[in-house]
Amino acid sequence: MEKFSIWKNTLWPGDDGGFHNITQRSPKLISYLKPQTSIQSMPLTVVLHGPAGVGKTTVAKQLMLDWTQDDQAETSNSAFYLSCKDLNHKGTCTFAELISANGPDLQDAIPGILTQARKILFVVDGFDELRVPSGALIHDICGDWRKQKPVPVLLGSLLKRKMLPRSTLVITTRPGALRGLRLLVEQPLFIEIEGFLELDRKAYFLKHFEEEMQALRAFELMKENAALFHMGSAPAVCWIVCTCLKRQMERGEDPASTCRTTTSLFLRFLCSQFTAARSSCPRDCLQAPLKSVCLLAAEGIWTQTSVFDGEDLRRLGVQESALRPFLDKNILRKSKDCEACYSFIHLSVQQFLAAMFYVLETEKEDVGGHRCHIGDVQKLLSKEGRLKNPSLTQVGYFVFGLSNKERATELETTFGCLVSMEVKQQLLKCRSMPQGKKPFSTMDAKEVLCCLYESQEEELVEEAVAAVTEISIHLTSTLEMMQSSFCLKHCQNLQKISLQVGKRIFLENDTTLKSDAQVERSQHDHHSLHLWADLCSVFSSNKNLNFLDVRESFLSQSSVRILCEQITHATCHLQKVVIKNVSPADAYRDFCLAFIGKKTLTHLVLEGSVHGDEMLLLLLCEILKHPRCNLQYLKLGSCSDTPQRWADFSSALKINQSLKCLDLTASEFPDEGVKLLCSTLRHPMCFLQKLSLENCHLTEACCEELSSALIVNQRLTHLCLAKNNLGVGGVKILCEGLSYPECQLQTLVLCHCNINRHGCKYISKLLQGDSSLTDLDLGFNPIATGLCFLCEALKKPNCNLKCLGHCSEWLASFIH
16 A cells, blocks of 8 residues: 655655644554554544644644554554545545545455454545535435445545444544534544644744744744734745745845735745746736636635636636746645646635735736636625635735735736726725724724734725724734734824723733743733834824723733823823723822823723722822812722721812712722711812712711711712612611702612612602602612502602603713
8 A cells, every 4th residue: 555655755845844743743643543452442533623734634644654554453454545625526436436546456455445444544634625515415325335426425424424434534624614524423533733833933944044043033023923923833834934034134135024914925925936027028928827826716715625627727717837837936736646736835825816816907808707706805805705714804814915005016016917906995995984983893993903904005094994983902912902003093083992901912910921931021021012102102193082991901010101101191182081900900000190180181980900009099189189180070999998098088079179970889988988078078169960879888877977968069969879778767868868958969879779668758758849859760679569659759740750760870971
């Protein structure tokens, strides 16, 4: 039996394929797959899954070699390789003919081999590339290897364990086909093939470059581009990056800009493979081959095909001779298993050339009826299309990247072709702000920012984001920070930014890192903080930006200081700021320091790790007492402090004349603190209009102070006492204060206050008098039959109540 000479061949000149480390990480799997001797052991189905080019086929073939070279087996073991790419081109046959197609000398031995199914390993390679009608794999399944059947029936019979059920199966696939595969196979073992890990990639670069400094420089540049670095799990992409950057370094060029986007890297690689078209060269010297290979790539992406045979070429009107320049440059490869079949060196190269199909100017007669499967730009960028065909996402990014004028010029110079500018308008139509100027959702924003950054075309970005007034950004990597920074600088009409920063973007305060990782941490944060500073500069450069909402974010001391520096800048016009659930805990102090004397600030929300911070109330006092303070709304969530700090805070409220709304929800007040706050409410210079003391552990004893304050204060119109155990006694005392004509309270929230039917009597009596109350919330109280007392009050002509129900959202609405 053939021993797979592919292991001695190279994937491309001067490269061993880089798969040694990948197969070396699979010894346990290889040992586990060896034929079992126990009759009771279950036949095994193993699914190797992972993205394109990470070594799934390599591992599967290594398993085949190990299977057939088992020295401990009493009789020889057999392994058969079935490529789904090739199966697409095969007609009706028997299963015996199918597995012996590549080994005619095996035909006589096949009957004997198949009688020992437990000694057989089948590798079904590239399940995601199988092109069969829906349901064909489960229709008319057959267990007789001598019967003539369509190939999909034979394959389905093998997968469903109807054909040779005691054999062992290894199936390789990309993630997109896993769902369909799960419906076919029984009790499979799923194993993810990761390809090159970070150390593997670094070793590859060190091997490719003669000089270590150049290798490390190139490796760091690729690492800074998260998307490109992720692609680098495929050895073919590492080869592309190394080949491209090495040539640039040899010419004395700085490769930094090449790795800025994935498009720029692939474009530079492609163009560097060909000499620039000279004026003496016929216009279609490279132009015609380029258009042919781009058509082939686009057709393959839309039909989810990576191998093309002679029939595909004829159908698309592509001459085999047109492929020769790309075969010579190892961009296309001729299949070893299928005569006259071609494939691209890697899926990412096919995606890039497919994107070029959209930007090259093509006469209608050039394409004719050959693009029946290829969707337009709108379909390419549609969510529905990308869900069905994930490869379209990267093609879309590349199309944006190729809309750049400088890149268009590079293409035209190299290949003598014209790049269409019409694609820009199509891109704008698909990726501009939606009608009605609704803010992007978090995922929409991430998608749009990624596309626009890939273009590196400022005019395109400015036009695309012209109508954006609000945006939500969730940063999970430094690349996303770079993309956001680039685009936000062009959002001249942006008014609100909602920001969420994920873990491990800043490592300064990361306690999980080992002490020996200090250098790595320092290098990482140096890069991250540089990008963060660039992003934060938008707060001092955009005069329309007035609302910042930062929540659920993992910052660092340095990143907080950088943001605060921009906030304190005279050209920063922030009016509303929300800081919620942000780490580190002392970040709240830095923000408060930045807000002191900030005359544009009118709304401030601080929630999260503020419990027990002794400095926070002190800093808030400084904000409120500052002569330039214009704060109108302050929400301080879950604050706990000493009576002295609450005394200072109360004094600051008497000095401040701008604050109209104060929300102290879930704060812990000592009895002395409540007295001090009520003393402030009674002060003639207190200008508060809305106050929330929700869930502040208030009891009946506190109501005496509140009631007296309500009698004196004629400015307070809204009061929330929800989630406090006031009881009947507390309600009675409050109603006494509310009944005074001097009291101007209009909205009162008493939900979750343990008020029963007896409490409703006091409220009913209040409403029947000359009370100013117009809105009352008594939700989630055990009032039971007390409702009848309220109904009686509502019938009275002098009752001013307009809303009896949920009116507890008034504070939340005030911030928006």
